[in-house]
Structures are given as C-alpha cells and as structure tokens.
Amino acid sequence: MKLDNLYWIMGILQNMANGLVVVDREYRVHMWNKFMENHSGIALEAITDANLFTAVPNLEEQWFKQKIDSAFLLDSPGYTIWEERPHIFKFETARPITGHIKYMYQNSTLMPLKAVDAEVSHVAILINDVTAIAVNKMGLIKANQKLANRVNQAGSA
Amino acid sequence: MTTPIVICDDSNMARKQMKRSLPNHWDVDITFAENGEEAIVALEKGLGKVLFLDLTMPVMDGYETLQMIRKKDLDTMVIVVSGDIQAEAHRRVISLGAMDFIKKPAAPDTVSNILSLFGIHRDGDSDNETAGDPDNETAAGHDSNGDNSKVAEADLVVNDIDNADNIDNKAEPISENSHQEIQFDSYREITNVAIGRAASVLAELTGEFVNLPVPKVSLLNICDLNKTMHFAAKEIVSGVCQGFTSQGITGEALLVLNDANFTDMAQLIKHDNSTSIEVLTDVSSILTGSILNALGDQLLLNFSRSCPVVLGVGVSAENLINNQSTLRQKSLTIEVNYEIPSRAIKFDILLLFTEESMPLIDQRLAQ
Numbered sequence: 418m419k420l421d422n423l424y425w426i427m428g429i430l431q432n433m434a435n436g437l438v439v440v441d442r443e444y445r446v447h448m449w450n451k452f453m454e455n456h457s458g459i460a461l462e463a464i465t466d467a468n469l470f471t472a473v474p475n476l477e478e479q480w481f482k483q484k485i486d487s488a489f490l491l492d493s494p495g496y497t498i499w500e501e502r503p504h505i506f507k508f509e510t511a512r513p514i515t516g517h518i519k520y521m522y523q524n525s526t527l528m529p530l531k532a533v534d535a536e537v538s539h540v541a542i543l544i545n546d547v548t549a550i551a552v553n554k555m556g557l558i559k560a561n562q563k564l565a566n567r568v569n570q571a572g573s574a
Numbered sequence: 575m576t577t578p579i580v581i582c583d584d585s586n587m588a589r590k591q592m593k594r595s596l597p598n599h600w601d602v603d604i605t606f607a608e609n610g611e612e613a614i615v616a617l618e619k620g621l622g623k624v625l626f627l628d629l630t631m632p633v634m635d636g637y638e639t640l641q642m643i644r645k646k647d648l649d650t651m652v653i654v655v656s657g658d659i660q661a662e663a664h665r666r667v668i669s670l671g672a673m674d675f676i677k678k679p680a681a682p683d684t685v686s687n688i689l690s691l692f693g694i695h696r697d698g699d700s701d702n703e704t705a706g707d708p709d710n711e712t713a714a715g716h717d718s719n720g721d722n723s724k725v726a727e728a729d730l731v732v733n734d735i736d737n738a739d740n741i742d743n744k745a746e747p748i749s750e751n752s753h754q755e756i757q758f759d760s761y762r763e764i765t766n767v768a769i770g771r772a773a774s775v776l777a778e779l780t781g782e783f784v785n786l787p788v789p790k791v792s793l794l795n796i797c798d799l800n801k802t803m804h805f806a807a808k809e810i811v812s813g814v815c816q817g818f819t820s821q822g823i824t825g826e827a828l829l830v831l832n833d834a835n836f837t838d839m840a841q842l843i844k845h846d847n848s849t850s851i852e853v854l855t856d857v858s859s860i861l862t863g864s865i866l867n868a869l870g871d872q873l874l875l876n877f878s879r880s881c882p883v884v885l886g887v888g889v890s891a892e893n894l895i896n897n898q899s900t901l902r903q904k905s906l907t908i909e910v911n912y913e914i915p916s917r918a919i920k921f922d923i924l925l926l927f928t929e930e931s932m933p934l935i936d937q938r939l940a941q
Contacts, residue, residue: 432878434878434879434881451876451878452878454820454821455819455820455821455876455877455878456819456878458821458822460821509819510817511816511817511819511880511881511883512815512817512826512880512883513817513826513901513902513928514796514825514826514902514905514926514928515796515815515826515828515885515895515896515926517896517901518901519901549883
C-alpha cells in the first residue's frame with residue numbers, strides 16, 4: 418500500500434462516526450480515535466498505553482474482559498448488542514437537548530488483529546451508535562404489547 | 575508622536591483582541607467605542623486618526639458608520655475588522671471608503687502589515703521612549719508599564735458619551751449580571767466569527783450576499799425553544815438537527831427553514847428538482863459544517879458530529895421540537911437569523927449547548 422493511502426486511511430479511522438479502540442492482551446490502549454476522545458473527554462495522550470479499565474472506570478470490567486479475551490482466544494470477531502448491554506461506554510446521545518434519551522445505545526464488534534508473526538497480538542473494538550434503532554425498536558415492542566393487550570381484552574370481554 | 579485610534583466593536587472580547595493585536599511598540603491613544611454612534615462621537619473629538627471598525631453591531635453598524643464618516647467628512651483612516659468575510663462585504667466597505675479589511679480574529683502580523691502598507695506605522699519605528707519593553711501588551715490588555723498607550727476607555731465610554739449606558743441597557747436584557755454579560759459577550763463573538771465564515775461559504779456557492787445578524791445568546795428553558803425561533807407559531811417550517819461533541823462541550827445545531835422558501839433555496843443551491851429534505855440537509859451541511867469548523871478552530875477543538883436527523887418536515891413551528899419530556903431544563907441557546915435579501919429567504923440556525931458545556935467553553939476561551 419502506498420504511504421499516501423495509509424495517511425488518509427488514518428484520517429478515516431480518526432474521524433469516522435464510530436468509536437475505535439485497539440488494546441493488547443494486557444488491555445493497554447494503543448488506539449483511541451477522535452470519536453472516543455470527543456465522547457469520553459479522555460485525550461489520546463492521556464490514555465495511550467494505559468489500562469483501559471483503569472482509564473475508563475465505569476466499564477463493566479469482568480464482562481467486557483471476557484469478550485476481549487475470547488476474541489484473542491478464538492481468533493474470530495466477537496459482537497455485543499445493545500439488547501444485552503445497552504451502554505458499553507457511558508456516552509451521552511448525539512441529541513442531548515432535543516432528544517429524550519440520556520445515554521447512547523451501542524453495539525460493538527471485537528476484531529482480533531494479527532501481528533507480522535501471524536499471532537493475534539491486539540484486539541480492535543469498534544463501537545457503533547445504535548441509539549435511533551434501539552429507541553425505535555423499543556417503541557415498536559411497546560406499541561405491539563399495547564395492541565396485544567387490547568386484543569386480549571376485547572377477546573375476553 | 576502618539577497616534578489617536580478608535581477601536582469600535584460591540585463585543586468587549588473583540589475590542590480586547592483587537593487591542594492585543596496592535597504592534598507592540600506603536601505609540602497609541604486608544605478609545606473604545608461600542609457602536610458606530612460612539613465611534614462618530616470619538617472621531618468628531620479628534621480621537622481617531624485610525625479607526626478599527628466592526629461591521630455587525632447594534633445601534634449603528636459598520637456600513638452606516640462608513641456612510642456617516644463620508645457624510646460628515648471626518649478625517650480618519652478606517653480599517654474594517656470583521657467576521658463577515660464575504661467577498662461582497664469586502665467590496666462594499668472598500669467602496670464606502672474603508673482602506674482595508676481584516677478578518678477576525680485579527681492576527682498581529684496582518685495588522686502590522688496593513689499599518690505599514692498605508693504608512694501609518696512601521697515595525698521598528700521607535701515612536702516611543704519605552705520601545706523595547708516586551709511586556710507592554712499583557713494578556714489583561716492594560717498597559718501598566720510604560721505610558722505608550724493611554725487607554726481612554728473609561729473616560730470616553732462612561733463620561734464623554736452620555737448615552738453609552740442607556741444603549742447598553744437596551745441592547746442587553748442581561749446587563750444586571752455582569753459576569754454573565756461578559757460570558758455571553760464572548761459566546762456572541764465566537765459565534766459572530768463562525769457565522770461570518772459560514773455565510774462566506776454560502777455566498778460563494780450561491781453568488782448571493784447573506785445578511786449577517788447579531789447572534790442572540792440566552793440561557794433558555796428547553797420547553798420554550800419552539801417559541802424562540804423567529805417563526806410564528808403556526809408558520810409551516812422544516813428542520814434538521816445535528817449533534818456535536820468534543821471534550822465535554824456538547825450540543826446540537828438546528829437549521830430551520832420556512833417551507834415557503836424551499837423552491838427559492840433549491841434554486842439557490844442549484845438543485846432544481848430536489849426534495850425538501852435534500853435542500854434541508856444540503857444547506858445544513860454547508861452551514862452547520864462551517865460553523866462547527868469555525869467554532870472548533872476558536873476553541874481548539876475538533877468536533878465529532880453525528881448524522882443529521884430530520885426534526886420535522888412541513889410542521890407548524892410550535893411543534894417542531896418535541897419538548898414534552900426533555901432530559902434537561904435549560905440550554906445555552908445561540909440563535910442566528912440569516913437572511914438572503916435578494917431572494918427574501920430567511921432561515922434560523924440554533925446552536926444549543928448543554929449547561930455543562932459552558933464552564934468548559936469559558937476555560938478554553940480564557941486560555
């Protein structure tokens with residue numbers, strides 16, 4: 418790959434509307450993109466080489482460590498969805514004022530990364546903001562329940 | 575020889591910034607004016623051989639001031655210092671007799687280049703005895719050491735111009751609280767620079783001149799948001815909203831347009847057969863995009879933005895924002911009413927910040 422390409426690929430990873438974190442086996446942070454910086458308020462310089470769970474204390478440590486460990490072990494991508502853990506990182510939503518939801522709903526993908534020696538040396542954690550989808554789905558479930566209740570009531574009457 | 579100069583800007587922050595960007599060893603006698611009227615009074619007293627003049631001001635704006643200077647045939651050299659960087663604004667002020675145009679916030683190099691270009695002051699001209707004193711422009715803006723610039727601020731604004739205080743009270747409903755006044759003044763000023771840059775992008779794309787208003791800054795109850803916009807309650811509008819965040823400074827940028835303006839707006843941005851949502855998102859990405867860039871530059875931040883969300887299309891203004899169960903009580907609201915006079919198009923940009931953002935913005939501006 419050309420060096421130029423590498424430069425703009427870094428630009429994309431830095432500025433995309435998804436969170437990107439890379440950790441090693443000791444959960445030390447090696448990449449922390451702009452999305453993570455801006456939403457967490459933790460600067461890249463402050464978190465580089467620091468332990469993820471020390472630097473971000475309100476993570477659900479045991480659960481998330483397991484997810485990361487299994488990505489290392491299985492050498493295949495792992496996923497977490499908002500239905501199991503709605504807020505991995507406690508970020509505010511993109512609409513803090515006109516919105517009605519406090520925290521961002523998140524899905525994540527954990528991708529094992531191989532070093533030159535073909536060993537999995539790092540895991541990339543990709544955070545997706547799925548607030549809108551989650552809110553809509555929850556609304557739909559609620560509406561369906563209401564509808565089902567009405568039908569039941571009508572049936573038993 | 576001491577040069578009498580007038581710095582005219584409605585923003586206290588901008589006046590200080592301007593003062594700081596003057597050459598260090600220029601022997602000047604500075605008079606501050608908060609609007610064109612005050613500047614004219616000062617010029618008539620012979621207090622301004624050079625006038626640094628803002629454009630967007632209440633009472634008497636920069637264009638009117640230039641006209642007045644011409645009408646009264648006042649002897650002064652005017653350098654316009656403005657956030658309105660549209661090419662047309664530049665052309666207009668030059669045709670009204672200004673010597674040059676400096677983009678806000680004024681960079682010291684630009685100022686000294688212009689001063690030397692017009693033979694007003696050359697770097698290295700040692701026109702005062704204390705030249706060589708490196709500290710004579712301190713961050714506080716007051717030159718305690720050396721008498722090279724006698725600041726006539728207090729004298730003039732308070733005593734010499736009797737109605738200065740009255741003007742202030744009328745323009746600022748918040749003047750009881752001076753801390754908040756200073757705070758809001760700085761928000762207004764950074765917004766000024768930002769909307770000026772956004773207008774210049776829009777003007778370049780459309781070839782039309784955009785009128786720049788003075789942004790309205792307030793701490794508002796969110797449930798009153800729909801009422802703040804300059805649209806009537808029943809007016810049919812459409813709006814789009816984009817979230818932004820960086821280092822705890824978080825908010826939303828809303829663009830609201832009257833539906834009657836859609837066709838004109840579509841023609842303007844050269845979309846002949848586009849849907850209203852396309853026009854809305856396009857205008858939003860032009861304006862909020864450049865406003866957020868310019869705000870970020872001034873706060874030394876690079877905002878993350880979310881994908882735009884449509885708040886409503888063809889709804890009455892009073893229902894645009896669903897404010898029934900908001901999470902917060904208040905938000906710092908900066909309202910900008912843009913106008914494209916040649917097409918009779920009006921639209922609103924609302925910048926909403928969380929209350930928690932305010933101390934963080936203050937910190938960054940104090941740096």
